[in-house]
Each structure stands twice: as C-alpha cells, then as structure tokens.
Amino acid sequence: MTFSVKRFMAIFQKDLKDLYRNLYVSSTALMPLIFAVIYSRIGEVPLAMHLFVITLSLALVGTFLQCAIIAEEKEKNTLRGLMLSPATLTEILAGKSAVTIVITIIVTAVSMFIMDFSFTGRGWLIAGILLSLVFFIALGTWMGLITRSVLEASVYILPVMFIFGMANMFIGLADQFSFLQVLEYTPGIQLEEIAEFSEAGAGFDELWKPFAIILAWVAATLVLAAVTFKKRMMD
Amino acid sequence: MIEVKSLEKIFGDKRALQDVSFQVKKGETFGFLGPSGSGKTTTIKILTGQMRQSAGTANVFGIPVSQLNTPEYRKRFGVVTDNSGLYARLTIYDNLKLYADLYGTSLQRIDEALESVNLGSEKKTQVAKLSKGMTQRVLLARTLLHKPELLFLDEPTSALDPANSKHIHNGLKELNRQGTTIFLTTHDMEEADHLCSQVAFLNKGVVQLLDEPKQLKKQYREEIIGIELKDGRELELPLKASSAEEIQQYISREMVERIYTKEPTLGDIFVEVTGRELV
Ligand SMILES: Nc1ncnc2c1ncn2[C@@H]1O[C@H](COP(=O)(O)OP(=O)(O)OP(=O)(O)O)[C@@H](O)[C@H]1O
Ligand SMILES: [Mg+2]
Numbered sequence: 001m002t003f004s005v006k007r008f009m010a011i012f013q014k015d016l017k018d019l020y021r022n023l024y025v026s027s028t029a030l031m032p033l034i035f036a037v038i039y040s041r042i043g044e045v046p047l048a049m050h051l052f053v054i055t056l057s058l059a060l061v062g063t064f065l066q067c068a069i070i071a072e073e074k075e076k077n078t079l080r081g082l083m084l085s086p087a088t089l090t091e092i093l094a095g096k097s098a099v100t101i102v103i104t105i106i107v108t109a110v111s112m113f114i115m116d117f118s119f120t121g122r123g124w125l126i127a128g129i130l131l132s133l134v135f136f137i138a139l140g141t142w143m144g145l146i147t148r149s150v151l152e153a154s155v156y157i158l159p160v161m162f163i164f165g166m167a168n169m170f171i172g173l174a175d176q177f178s179f180l181q182v183l184e185y186t187p188g189i190q191l192e193e194i195a196e197f198s199e200a201g202a203g204f205d206e207l208w209k210p211f212a213i214i215l216a217w218v219a220a221t222l223v224l225a226a227v228t229f230k231k232r233m234m235d
Numbered sequence: 236m237i238e239v240k241s242l243e244k245i246f247g248d249k250r251a252l253q254d255v256s257f258q259v260k261k262g263e264t265f266g267f268l269g270p271s272g273s274g275k276t277t278t279i280k281i282l283t284g285q286m287r288q289s290a291g292t293a294n295v296f297g298i299p300v301s302q303l304n305t306p307e308y309r310k311r312f313g314v315v316t317d318n319s320g321l322y323a324r325l326t327i328y329d330n331l332k333l334y335a336d337l338y339g340t341s342l343q344r345i346d347e348a349l350e351s352v353n354l355g356s357e358k359k360t361q362v363a364k365l366s367k368g369m370t371q372r373v374l375l376a377r378t379l380l381h382k383p384e385l386l387f388l389d390e391p392t393s394a395l396d397p398a399n400s401k402h403i404h405n406g407l408k409e410l411n412r413q414g415t416t417i418f419l420t421t422h423d424m425e426e427a428d429h430l431c432s433q434v435a436f437l438n439k440g441v442v443q444l445l446d447e448p449k450q451l452k453k454q455y456r457e458e459i460i461g462i463e464l465k466d467g468r469e470l471e472l473p474l475k476a477s478s479a480e481e482i483q484q485y486i487s488r489e490m491v492e493r494i495y496t497k498e499p500t501l502g503d504i505f506v507e508v509t510g511r512e513l514v
Contacts (some may be wrong), residue, residue: 002306005283005308006336007336013333014322014325014333018324076322077319078283080316080339081319081377084314085338086310088306165402
C-alpha cells in the first residue's frame with residue numbers, strides 16, 4: 001500500500017477550491033454560525049447551549065460536508081477518473097477528510113468565539129471534540145460511499161442531524177418521551193458530560209466513561225466505513 | 236501491449252461479450268468497431284481494470300488486468316470514456332492541474348496538452364460554461380498530460396463537429412507517431428479508416444473480422460469497373476478480359492466521362508460481414 005503526500009495534497013487543494021464555489025454545500029456550514037449569533041444575543045447561556053452548537057457543527061459540517069463531497073464525485077462521474085489515475089481511494093478519501101476536518105474546526109471555533117466561549121483550560125473537552133470529530137467524519141465517509149448524489153446525501157443527513165446533531169436539545173424531552181433516553185449515549189451528550197465533569201474538577205477516573213462511549217462510536221463507524229470501502233474497491 | 240483471449244462478460248442473464256480475442260502491438264492504432272450495444276465500452280472497462288471479466292484472459296503491458304491497479308501501472312495508460320466527468324465549478328486549468336499533480340507531470344504540460352486540442356486560449360474558462368465538444372476535448376487533453384504509453388479512447392469524436400474531429404485526428408496521429416499505442420472504439424467508419432492500422436469488427440460480443448483497413452478493402456473489393464458516360468449512362472462491367480473490348484470502344488468513341496473501380500468502405504464491409512448496419 002502506497003500513500004503519496006503529493007497526490008493527497010492535490011486532492012485537498014482541489015476540494016477546497018471546489019467547495020469555495022459550491023454554495024449549496026458550503027452554505028450548510030453557516031448553520032452553526034447562525035445559531036451561535038442567535039444565542040450570543042440572548043446573553044448569558046448555559047453550558048449545554050454551547051455544547052448544542054458544537055455538536056450541531058460536528059454533525060452538519062463534519063458529516064454532511066464529507067458525505068456530500070464524496071457523493072458529488074460519484075454523481076458527476078469524476079470519481080471514476082480519479083480512480084483511474086494513480087490516486088488510490090485512500091489518498092482520495094484522506095484528501096477529502098482533511099478538507100472537512102479543517103472546515104469543521106474553523107466553523108466550530110468561530111461559533112464558540114461568537115458565543116464568547118473560551119477553550120482555555122478545557123483540554124478534556126478539546127480532546128473529546130477531536131475524538132468525536134473522527135466519528136462524525138467516518139460516518140460522513142460511510143454515507144458518502146453509499147449515497148449516489150448530493151440530493152440523496154441531503155436526505156440521509158436529516159436523521160443524522162436529528163439523532164446526533166440535535167441530541168443535546170431533544171434530550172430535554174426525555175422525561176416525557178422515554179424512548180429519547182437512548183440519546184444519552186450519543187457523542188453530543190457525552191461531550192456535554194465531559195464539559196460538565198471537567199468543569200467541576202473531575203479527573204480521568206470519572207471522565208473515562210464518556211470517552212469510552214465516544215471511542216466505541218468511533219470504532220463502530222470506522223469498521224462500517226472500512227467494510228463498505230473494501231466492497232467499493234472491488235467493483 | 237494488449238492480449239485478449241476468449242474474453243467473456245455476462246451481466247445477469249445477458250452475455251455482453253461472448254468470445255473476444257485479439258492482440259494490439261506496440262505502436263498500433265487499433266480500431267474496435269461495432270454497433271451500439273456490441274460490447275465496446277465493456278471491453279475498455281475490463282482492459283482498464285474498472286470491471287472484471289466473467290471468463291477468459293486479458294493482459295495489458297504483459298500482466299493480467301486484475302493486477303493493473305497500482306499507481307505505477309496507472310501512470311502508463313490513459314482513458315477517456317463517454318461518461319468521464321470534469322469538475323464543473325473549476326476552470327479548465329484547475330481541472331488539468333489536479334491531474335498534472337496526480338500524475339506528477341510538470342505544469343507546463345497543461346499548456347501543451349490544451350494546445351494540442353485547440354483550447355490554448357480557454358484556460359481560465361469555467362468548465363460549466365463549455366459545450367459538449369469542448370468538454371470532450373478537455374477530457375482528451377487531461378489524458379495527454381502524462382504522455383501515456385497506451386491510450387484508450389471510447390468514441391473520442393462522437394460529440395465533435397468535423398473541424399474539431401479533424402483537429403483531434405491530427406493530434407492522435409501525431410501522438411501515435413511519437414510512440415503512443417492507441418485503442419479506440421468508434422462507429423465512425425471513416426474515422427477508423429483514417430486513423431487505424433488495425434481494425435476489429437465486433438458484433439454481438441464476438442470479433443468477426445480483424446485486419447488492416449487496406450487489406451480489408453482489397454479483399455472485399457468488387458471485381459467491377461464502373462464507367463460513367465458523357466450521355467449520363469452508368470455501366471458496371473466485370474474486371475475481366477472480356478470487358479476490354481467494350482471499354483476500348485467507349486474510349487475510342489470519346490464517350491467516357493469517368494472510369495472507376497469500386498472500393499468498398501469499411502462500413503460496406505461491416506454490413507457484408509455481419510449483416511448489420513453500424514449505427
Ligand atoms: N453494468 C451493466 N449491467 C448490465 N448490462 C450492461 C452493463 N454494461 C453494459 N451492459 C450491456 O452490455 C451490452 C454491451 O454494452 P456496451 O456498453 O459495452 O456497448 P457499446 O458497444 O459500448 O455500445 P455504444 O456504442 O452504445 O456505447 C449492452 O447490451 C448493455 O446493455
Ligand atoms: Mg459505449
């Protein structure tokens with residue numbers, strides 16, 4: 001297995017340039033920023049609100065962007081050309097993931113800046129966000145491999161957005177609708193726990209559990225994406 | 236360069252290729268001719284590793300096509316199919332720059348490749364604004380960037396007007412002169428005649444005939460002399476001694492407008508061999 005940094009960079013640059021001109025997909029990345037602006041007007045907001053915007057950003061930017069840019073390559077018959085070039089599918093997906101990661105981090109950081117939320121002294125939370133980002137990107141990669149068009153991607157992202165992106169909001173309704181309690185296990189809620197526990201001065205002896213749950217999500221989606229990826233390599 | 240033996244491809248219960256065998260030698264321009272649905276694109280897909288055959292062997296560069304999926308081998312060939320795509324939001328230049336980087340060729344090649352398809356002045360144009368023919372020329376330029384040893388072209392001029400077809404034909408001839416082996420499919424018989432050193436007739440998944448265009452035309456030439464007389468009559472006489480006297484009479488009486496032999500086109504030969512029109 002070879003990996004060429006030069007080819008990876010070529011894909012990265014191309015996707016960045018292309019995304020810049022892709023209003024439909026890039027405007028989705030503005031959603032978390034819009035929420036951030038709205039909440040910043042409210043004034044004093046609870047920690048949970050910040051975590052809601054962070055999780056929304058991870059799902060909407062991380063997962064959707066990744067899924068949409070992979071799906072579009074298939075829709076426009078450009079993936080075939082890349083696959084016939086010396087670029088390997090690993091290089092292609094790595095280049096795309098890098099674009100998604102960069103943009104997700106920027107959008108998340110800017111949203112938090114707008115909401116006056118400082119990351120200083122929140123090392124645990126940053127670690128949790130980065131780990132969750134792997135999950136959201138892997139989920140987007142898997143969805144990109146199974147969807148055939150940007151339109152399909154926009155439909156498939158809806159359940160992801162409701163379950164993973166907005167869990168922090170819907171969990172408030174869990175008292176009335178007990179089935180919503182499963183949302184407890186989403187990475188978003190686990191991030192909220194990490195933020196709250198570490199705020200209260202907890203160490204790793206208490207924090208390991210939310211990290212382990214997020215890690216389980218990461219492992220599951222990585223396996224899912226890898227299996228689908230292998231299948232795609234064949235045909 | 237290419238060796239194909241008893242190639243077979245089955246889609247469900249449909250047999251797209253039944254028994255295809257042929258060889259392409261280095262330096263040839265090989266025309267793969269056949270009507271729509273005869274299996275031309277399927278053959279290219281198998282040869283470029285985009286699809287597995289159901290049976291038979293296919294070797295390219297002397298190795299089985301199943302082993303062609305490494306960056307090193309992919310650098311040695313180029314492909315343009317009818318469903319290749321470009322990035323519509325990017326400029327022609329940016330589209331080619333991506334591929335120049337992927338193939339590790341110099342950026343100077345972009346200008347040279349665009350020049351060879353007559354698009355030197357359109358570098359900065361966004362691909363979304365191009366006509367179908369221009370898009371096809373950009374795709375061709377894209378595969379020329381890395382000067383492949385072997386070029387697969389699936390109906391390269393099907394969307395082009397005669398002037399641009401001619402330009403592409405000249406470009407391909409030049410490329411071939413410089414050593415690129417070309418495998419092209421087409422149902423344009425004139426194109427095949429003009430470009431190819433070998434042609435294969437594919438019909439219903441079987442290669443029915445394989446030879447040089449010149450040989451084919453010689454072989455299928457009708458043994459007839461046509462005479463057009465000044466009074467408008469047209470005669471066809473067998474190319475035999477028995478016709479000599481009659482012909483001489485027309486000539487000595489200065490009645491002849493034109494004398495010709497009947498050369499079949501590749502299209503005529505295709506119909507004769509397969510009993511099918513090439514559409
Ligand atoms: N992926 C596929 N699944 C099922 N059948 C297919 C598939 N690809 C091709 N075929 C069938 O195989 C046959 C050969 O198709 P192919 O595309 O190779 O023809 P072609 O010679 O390239 O035709 P054209 O000149 O129209 O491009 C056709 O009957 C087609 O319907
Ligand atoms: Mg075809």
